[in-house]
Amino acid sequence: MSKMDHSSSSRMKELALDKYRNYINLDQPFIWKSNRLDLDELHKIAYQLLKYFMKEYSEANSHHAPDDDYLNDMPLSQKTSHLRQLLTIRHPAEYNKIPDNIQQLLDIFLQNQIDPNEIQSAASLPRVNQLFSNNNDPFFSKIALWRGDITRLACDAIVNAGNTGLLGCFQPTHLCIDNVIHAQAGPQMRADCFTIMNKLKLNTESVGSAKITRAYNLSSRYVIHTVGPEINDHHGNHSISSGRSPTKNEMAELASCYISCLELASLVGLKSIAFCSISTGIFSFPQDKAAEIAIHTVREWLNVNRTNTSIELVIFNVFKPNNEVFYIEQFERIAGTRVNILDNHRTLNRETKTDIDVAIEWLKSSNSLLIAAAAGLSASAGLDYTSEKLVKDLYPGLYKAGFRTLYSTFGGGMSDELQWGYLFSQVHNVRYNWPPSTVYQQLKQIALSFNDNRFFIITTNADGMFERNDFPVENRLYTMQGDYSMIQCLRPCSNNSVWPVRKYFEAAYPYVDKKTQLLTDKTKLPRCPQCGGKMFLNVRAGDWFLSTPYDQQAKQYNTWLTNSIQQANAANRLLVILEIGVGFNTPSVLRWPMESLAERHKNIRLIRINVDHSEIPTHLVTGQKGVSLSMDATKAIQLLWQGFFNK
Ligand SMILES: [Zn+2]
Ligand SMILES: [Zn+2]
Structure with missing residues (x-):
């Protein structure tokens, strides 16, 4: 270690603070407006x-x-x-x-994005020597380890792990720390970085160097921007894989980041500085090695500079519990003993926690469950509205007529005979005869394990799969987009022109040709019993849709939700939303409202299961109020079911 430290400090980067300091008004405090808004x-x-x-x-x-x-x-x-x-x-x-x-x-x-109660003051953080009994190591008395959202940490400077452009990340859906920090700081900070790069005539910032700006709307006063070594070229990819072993040079570069930041903080006269785990996110530096380099570099630097630095406190900030463990293990190695307690509030979890683990924990500590389901759940039970094969196998006549997916049938363009031959076949196959499936059965077992059946289903699916899988849906189901078991007047001639489909189905289905999907007897085409006009299944496929049959369900849903939120708050338990297969077709119907619920209520958590679009808003992730499971519903429910029942 000492050899590496020597080589890295000897190639310390030029900091050039005086060449940009005044251009970005570094020494002029940024004053908060402090209006709290409703x-x-x-x-x-x-x-x-x-x-x-x-x-x-x-x-x-x-x-x-x-x-x-x-x-x-x-x-x-x-x-x-x-x-x-x-x-x-x-x-x-x-x-x-x-x-x-x-x-x-x-x-x-x-x-206003920051609740004052969420702000963690650096001064009140316990120092690492308090983790051990009888430890007087002077290094440990200057060090704190804190797991939390770095944008909520009130200290002199936080360290941002940026890229060589130094202007922040430009990828709108990235959850990298660079984005999280810039987003909360506001555009002034990016403008400052831009000024610095211009004044120094730099196209790229070199790896291992650092620059400082004010922090604007963050909880700290300054941000020190550094660029760590990148092990895998993963920027732009959502997945974060653990990197290969870093080279000697890359380890020296990482150490150089810590040294540059400490030098710069010292130069500005700062007393406290918080490091994120540089390079361990999208840059894929192995977390254990990164923690070792971070701690040993800071220790060495503080030791060498103890008489000539303003720095009194260095905070290591981690976001995930599994990363925290790597720091603890380094401290234990230095102390030669295991830690006692992490602090008064929590115990150390040495297990690696995945998003699935978090989701299972939430399910176990909740007393009500809201299932919000859309097409992705039906698809995982075999009814995939985007599948060409399904149309080919199930509705050859439809396929021959040029329809490639079930979705495409909503656009119309069929003769009445094909239209009703297909719709009645769909009612027969999907609404009355689709077999139960594992994904629904496992979901049902989870739902039924809630006391007093405290669950509710809100779904855009009209296929009746919850009923077909014997969910006790009475007073617990809101099919907001309609139901294949109902038929309505297409005009519609009144708000009540909607009836059960069974009678029409039984009259017509015997006359549907199973190969061509044509209704062979025209007299069986359904006609509105009130006005004699054309009819359609009672699903929201146009502005003629009658929601009358679901008004009662909507009321039940609202009552259930209000009561469940009150109960959760009173018992200090969670209400978990299991959102399954809800995409971006009509986000305002389910996707956004579920996000709003998690955002507005402190005891609501959102588990979003989606194979393609599992992303959730940044503030729900950083607030630890949402997890996204980007996998098919069958796989996700299987994993949750196993964890929930300890199988
Ligand atoms: Zn990014
Ligand atoms: Zn009518």
């Missing part, structure tokens, strides 16, 4: 900001800006996430300076 005010500001940045973006890219009503109707979580995405892709070289009035609104908005 949700309505936040909605209003988010709307104004979104409108401004959407317009700016649309003009720069000659797109049409979405209409105002659409923006206004979005839930706050969605407004916030759109706004963050627009700011993420906003390059300072391509846009004008943000006008003062908009910048002020944005500052207020960002400052």
Whole structure:
């Protein structure tokens, strides 16, 4: 170790602080506005900001800006996430300076993203020597280990692990720390980085060096930006794989990051600095090795500079429990003994916790369950609306007529005979005869294990699969998009022109040709008993849809939700939302409302299962209120079921 430290410190990077310090007003404190806003005010500001940045973006890219009503109707979580995405892709070289009035609104908005109660003061963090009995190591008395959201840490400087462009990440859906820190700081920080790069005439920042800016709307005063070594070229990919073994040079580069940051903090006269685990995210540096280098480099540096540095406290910040363990193990190695307790509030978990583990823990500590299901769940039970094979096998006549997926049938373009031959076949196959499947059965077992059956199902699926799998759905089901078991007047001639389909089905189905899907007897085409007009299954496939049969369900859902939230709060237990296969077809129907629920209520957690679109808003991830399981529903429910029942 000592040899490596020597080589890395000898190649310490030039910090060049004086060449940019005044251009970015580094020494002028950024004052918070400190207005606390209620949700309505936040909605209003988010709307104004979104409108401004959407317009700016649309003009720069000659797109049409979405209409105002659409923006206004979005839930706050969605407004916030759109706004963050627009700011993420906003390059300072391509846009004008943000006008003062908009910048002020944005500052207020960002400052309101942080609940003052969430802010962790660095001064009150327990030092590492308190983890051991009778430990007087002077190093440990200057060190703290903290697991949490670094944007909520009040200290002099936090360290951001950036990329060589130094302007932050430009990929809107990335959950890298670079994005999380820049998003909370606001665009002034990116503008400062841009100024620094310009003044120093740099195209790229070198690995192992560091620059400092003010922190703006973060909880700290400054941000020190450094670039760690990248083990795998994974930037741009969602998956974070553990890297190969780092080379000697890469280890020296990582050590150099820590040294540059400490030197810079010392140069500015700062007392406390918090390091994230540099390079261990998307840059894939192995976490155990990174923790070892971090701790030994800081220890060596503090030892050498103990009489000539302003730094009194170094915080190692981790986000996931499994990374925390690597730091603890290094401390234990230095102390020569195991830790006693982590602190008063939690015990050390040496197990690696995955998103599945977190989801299982939530399910186990909840007393109500909301199942929010869409097409992805049906698909995993074999009814895939996007499958060409399914149409070919099940409805050869439809296939011959040019329809390739079940989705495409909603567009119309069929003769009445084919239309009803197909719809009645669909009622027969799907609504009345689809076999029970493992995914629904396991989901049912989880639901039934809740006391007093405290579960509710809200679904856009009209296929009746929950009933076919014997869920006790009475008073616990809201099929918001309709149900294949009902038929309605297509006109419709009244709000009550909707009936059970059974009678029409039984009259017509014997006359459906199983090969061509044609209804061979025209007199069996269903006609509205009130007005004699055309009919359609009672599903939301047009603005003629009658929701009358589901009004009662909607009321039951709202009552259940209100009661369950109250119960969860009273018992300090969770209400878990298991959202399954809800994509982006109509996000305002299920996807956004589920996000809003998790966002607004402290005891609600969102488990989002989706094979293609499992991403959840950043603040739900950082607030540990949501996990995303990007896998097919069958696999995800299987894993949850195993964990939940300890199988
Ligand atoms: Zn990124
Ligand atoms: Zn009618």
